[in-house]
Amino acid sequence: MARKPVQRTKHIPQRTCVGCRQVMAKRALIRIVRTPQGVQIDPTGKLAGRGAYVHEDRQCWERALKGALAHALKTELTEQERVFLTEYMQSLPEEYHVA
Structure with missing residues (x-):
């Protein structure tokens, strides 16, 4: 008698938002990744460097920029990096709704 193939569930990598945990x-x-060139947003998720993750939500970004992001990246954000990340944050929706 033939055995039925086992249905395996695909592994989905999990990450923690540094803004809301x-x-x-x-x-x-x-x-967001720390590279030798500085802190930048990584849309592909494949850039080399130390990374941290944040929701697509302004509230999470505000909390992250207060210090949690710098702590997660193990670096101090320069004024230029902070301005860049704040400008990116302004383009995000007020609230992020999880589907």
Whole structure:
């Protein structure tokens, strides 16, 4: 008698938002990475360097920029990096709704 194939569930990587500490799927968060050139947003999630994840929500970004992001990246954010990240934050929606 033949055995039925076992249905395997696909592994979904989980990451924690540094703003609100909520654990979600990696793809649902925005990765920010520290590289030798400085801190930048990583839309592909594949840049080399130390990374941190934040929701696509202004409230999480505001909390992250207060210090949690710098702590997670193990660096001090320069004024130029802080301005860049704040400008990116302004383009995000007020509230992020998880589907």
